Amino acid sequence: MGHGRTPLRTAAAGAVSAALVAGTVVGLAPAAQAAGIRFVDISGDGGTVLKANVVTPAGADGSRRYPLIVLPTSWGLPQVEYLTQAQKLADSGYVVLTYNVRGFWQSGGQIEVAGPPDIADASKVIDWALAHTPADPAHVGMAGVSYGAGISLLAAAHDKRVKAVAALSGWADLIDSIYSGRTQHVQAAAVLDGAATLTGRESPELREIFDNLYSSNLSKEQQMIDWGRKRSPATYVDQLNKNGAAVMLAGAWGDTVFPANQYADFYQKLTVPKRLELRPGDHATAELTGLFGLPNDVWRDTERWLNHYLKGVDNGIDREQPVQLESRSAGGYEGYPDWKSIAATRRKIALVGSTTIHANVDSGADGGIVFLSSILDQVGRLPPVASIPLLPRRWAAVWQSEKYGSAQHVRGTAKLHTTLTPTKESGTLVAYLYDVGPLGLGKLVSNAPYTWHGRTPGTPFGVDLELFSTAYDVPAGHRLALVIDTVDPLYIEHNPSGAQLTFSSPANDPSYVSIPLREQ
Known part of the structure; x- marks a missing residue:
C-alpha cells in the first residue's frame, strides 16, 4: 500500500495545522483586547471544563435580550479563532459565545469527534449563555467552520432551541468524506490526525479509528462505519427537519477533507429553510480571510442568514435562489432553485x-x-x-x-x-x-x-x-x-x-x- 503514516502526520499535517493555528492566533489576538469580551469557563457534559469567550453588544445592561450565536471552534484551533467575526456580530446586536471544543487546547476531556459528549456540550453552552448573558432563549443560532460546522448541525438536530445554523466547510456524512468509494483518503486523515496530535488529546477510540484506517483493517470496517454514522448529521436529518432550524451550508469544490458531494446529497434531504453555497477552494480556505476581518462572501452571507432567521431582518436572502455556485473557471455566482437544476x-x-x-x-x-x-x-x-x-x-x-x-x-x-x-x-x-x-x-x-x-x-x-x-x-x-x-x-x-x-x-x-x- 506504500503510504507511511508517520511522514504524512509530521510533515503535511504538522505544517498545515501549525500554520493555521499560528496564523489564527497572531491575526486575531488583537481582537481579544476589544471591550465587551469576557473569557470564561463553562462546565460541559460530565463536568468537563470548556474554555470560552463571550462578546456582548456595547452598552448591554440586562434591560433587554439579544439573539444568541454559539460558535464551536474548528478542529485544532483555539478559542480566539472567531473573535473578529464575533465582535462584528456583537456590534450588530448579538450575544456571541465561542468555546473551545473538548479535547483541544485548554478545554478538558478528550477528542470525541462530534460524539454524544460534544453534542451534549453544545446544549450545556447554550444553558450557560441563557443563564449568564442577556441572551434571548427564543432566538438561538449556531455557526462554525469545519469541526464547528459539524457540531452545529448535530446540535440543531438534538436541541430544539437552535433556530438557525450556518455550517461552513463541514460534513454531513463523515465516512463518505474520508472513506468514499471504500477508499481511505490518507492525506486528509493525516491532516486531521496531525492537528489532533499537535493541539489536543485523542481519545483511545479515535486513536483506534485512525490506526484501523491507516492499516486497512477490514475486520474493523463496520465498526468504523458505525462510529462515523453516529457522528454524521445525515443520520439525524429527520430530527433536523422536525426541529425546523434554518440551515445554510457552505463548502468548496476542492475540499479534500469533506468533498462537496456529501453536502449536496444532504442538502437535498433537508425540508427546512435552506441554502447551499459552493465555491472554488479547499477545506476552510473560502472562509479564512473572514477570520482575519477581511471582506469575505461566506461570512457576509452567514450574517445575512442569521440576521433573517434570528432577527427577522427582511434582507431578501430567503427570496434568492437557494443554491449559489461559483464556477472554478469563470467566477461570479449562479443561482438555482435546487441542486438537481444545476445540470439541465x-x-x-x-x-x-x-x-x-x-x-x-x-x-x-x-x-x-x-x-x-x-x-x-x-x-x-x-x-x-x-x-x-x-x-x-x-x-x-x-x-x-x-x-x-x-x-x-x-x-x-x-x-x-x-x-x-x-x-x-x-x-x-x-x-x-x-x-x-x-x-x-x-x-x-x-x-x-x-x-x-x-x-x-x-x-x-x-x-x-x-x-x-x-x-x-x-x-x-x-x-x-x-x-x-x-x-x-x-x-x-x-x-x-x-x-x-x-x-x-x-x-x-x-x-x-x-x-x-x-x-x-
Missing part, C-alpha cells in the same frame, strides 16, 4: 473497446496535494495538470471526447459506469476527468477513488462511481478525457503485486462517463 442535461462519453492496465505504478495522473492544489486552483485557477498524450498506457486507461465546438459548462456530479475484470480479488482504481487543450495538456476537472474486496479473479463486474461534484467550464475547441489508473498519493490503494485491470464495454451494458452540463 447530461452528455455521455462512450468508453469503447477493451483496455488493460497494470497496477501499482503512478501513471502521472493525480488528484494533487491536500490543500495546496485546490488553493492554487482557487487563487490562480491552476488545477493539477497532466499531459494526456504522454500518460503511459501500460498504467493508465484513457478515453477522450471529440473536440467541442462550444464551451461546455460542467455543473454537478459526473458519473462513471464501466465493466471491470481484475486479476486479483481486491484492488483500487482512481478515475480522473480532465479538460484537454489543443496541445494535450489536461487540467483536472474532478476525480474519485474506488476500492473493491472479495471479487473472483477473472470475473467481470460492474463499477458505478460518482466523481466529486464541481463547476468547471471547458473552453470551445477543447476535449474532455477520462483517465483511470491505480495509484494516487491522496488515497491508500489496495492493489496486490502484479495485478492487472481490464475495462470493457459489453454490447448489452456499454461503458460511459456521464457529464452534467448547464444549459448554454
Whole structure:
C-alpha cells in the first residue's frame, strides 16, 4: 500500500495545522483586547471544563435580550479563532459565545469527534449563555467552520432551541468524506490526525479509528462505519427537519477533507429553510480571510442568514435562489432553485473497446496535494495538470471526447459506469476527468477513488462511481478525457503485486462517463 503514516502526520499535517493555528492566533489576538469580551469557563457534559469567550453588544445592561450565536471552534484551533467575526456580530446586536471544543487546547476531556459528549456540550453552552448573558432563549443560532460546522448541525438536530445554523466547510456524512468509494483518503486523515496530535488529546477510540484506517483493517470496517454514522448529521436529518432550524451550508469544490458531494446529497434531504453555497477552494480556505476581518462572501452571507432567521431582518436572502455556485473557471455566482437544476442535461462519453492496465505504478495522473492544489486552483485557477498524450498506457486507461465546438459548462456530479475484470480479488482504481487543450495538456476537472474486496479473479463486474461534484467550464475547441489508473498519493490503494485491470464495454451494458452540463 506504500503510504507511511508517520511522514504524512509530521510533515503535511504538522505544517498545515501549525500554520493555521499560528496564523489564527497572531491575526486575531488583537481582537481579544476589544471591550465587551469576557473569557470564561463553562462546565460541559460530565463536568468537563470548556474554555470560552463571550462578546456582548456595547452598552448591554440586562434591560433587554439579544439573539444568541454559539460558535464551536474548528478542529485544532483555539478559542480566539472567531473573535473578529464575533465582535462584528456583537456590534450588530448579538450575544456571541465561542468555546473551545473538548479535547483541544485548554478545554478538558478528550477528542470525541462530534460524539454524544460534544453534542451534549453544545446544549450545556447554550444553558450557560441563557443563564449568564442577556441572551434571548427564543432566538438561538449556531455557526462554525469545519469541526464547528459539524457540531452545529448535530446540535440543531438534538436541541430544539437552535433556530438557525450556518455550517461552513463541514460534513454531513463523515465516512463518505474520508472513506468514499471504500477508499481511505490518507492525506486528509493525516491532516486531521496531525492537528489532533499537535493541539489536543485523542481519545483511545479515535486513536483506534485512525490506526484501523491507516492499516486497512477490514475486520474493523463496520465498526468504523458505525462510529462515523453516529457522528454524521445525515443520520439525524429527520430530527433536523422536525426541529425546523434554518440551515445554510457552505463548502468548496476542492475540499479534500469533506468533498462537496456529501453536502449536496444532504442538502437535498433537508425540508427546512435552506441554502447551499459552493465555491472554488479547499477545506476552510473560502472562509479564512473572514477570520482575519477581511471582506469575505461566506461570512457576509452567514450574517445575512442569521440576521433573517434570528432577527427577522427582511434582507431578501430567503427570496434568492437557494443554491449559489461559483464556477472554478469563470467566477461570479449562479443561482438555482435546487441542486438537481444545476445540470439541465447530461452528455455521455462512450468508453469503447477493451483496455488493460497494470497496477501499482503512478501513471502521472493525480488528484494533487491536500490543500495546496485546490488553493492554487482557487487563487490562480491552476488545477493539477497532466499531459494526456504522454500518460503511459501500460498504467493508465484513457478515453477522450471529440473536440467541442462550444464551451461546455460542467455543473454537478459526473458519473462513471464501466465493466471491470481484475486479476486479483481486491484492488483500487482512481478515475480522473480532465479538460484537454489543443496541445494535450489536461487540467483536472474532478476525480474519485474506488476500492473493491472479495471479487473472483477473472470475473467481470460492474463499477458505478460518482466523481466529486464541481463547476468547471471547458473552453470551445477543447476535449474532455477520462483517465483511470491505480495509484494516487491522496488515497491508500489496495492493489496486490502484479495485478492487472481490464475495462470493457459489453454490447448489452456499454461503458460511459456521464457529464452534467448547464444549459448554454
